[in-house]
Amino acid sequence: MTPLKLSPHCILFDLDGTLVDTAPDLGLAANLVREDLGMAPLPMSHYRPAASGGARGLLKVALDITPEHPEYPDRKDRFLHHYRRHLSRGSRPFPGVAEMLALLERTGILWGVVTNKVAALSEPLMSDLGLRGRCACLVSGDSTPKPKPAPDPLLLACRQVGLAAGHCIYVGDDERDILAGRAAHMRTVAAGWGYLGDKPDPHTWSADVVVDTPEELAQLIEMRRAA
Secondary structure, eight states, rough: OOSSOOOOOOEEOTTTTEEEEHHHHHHHHHHHHHHHTOOOOHHHHHGGGGGGGHHHHHHHHHHHTTSTTTTHHHHHHHHHHHHHHHHSOEEEETHHHHHHHHHHTTTTTTEEEEEEHHHHHHHHHHTTTTTTTSOOOOTTTTTTSSTTTTSSHHHHHHHTTTOOOOEEEEEEEEEHHHHHHHTTTEEEETTTSSSSSSSSSSTTTTTEEEEESSHHHHHHHHHHHHH
């Protein structure tokens, strides 16, 4: 594992697939749309790789439709209705995340969340999981005109925590997270434990570091603080 060259003052995380395993509830919502249409449910394993893609990704798997399909708006509304009702039914932080966040808090490193999930979903989810009051910032997909992979949400997070981008690190499980972090001139970490999106090999994303587990990231941060 290649060490970071900068001990961060703040670590910013993607939400779905990085901090929290939301695939169970996203998959449930997609299957409920199928149920509405008289279709049998799909195995949850079908949905997991698409979980970082939001409604677009889940509906592509569930119904094989894209936003260009004439019925997509209705299907998306159904999906979001079901997802809001079951937002935190099965979603939990990934194994090792709680310990990693506790380490950051013990060592005085701020942490925050930058997600493409809209605030109407990200805010209650973070609150339900007991994380909202602990994070230094929560920037959602509708917090800026341009979401990731644009750097705008990450730069807003920097303003909210009062730090320059060079003192922050961004951690995500999709190539767009790394693109956004690089565009914001942050160090980037690819979270190999997440959903990994359309390009499932994080070593091809040009991140500064690839880690396989939250424990590896926690160890890296601990080593940097002790150096």
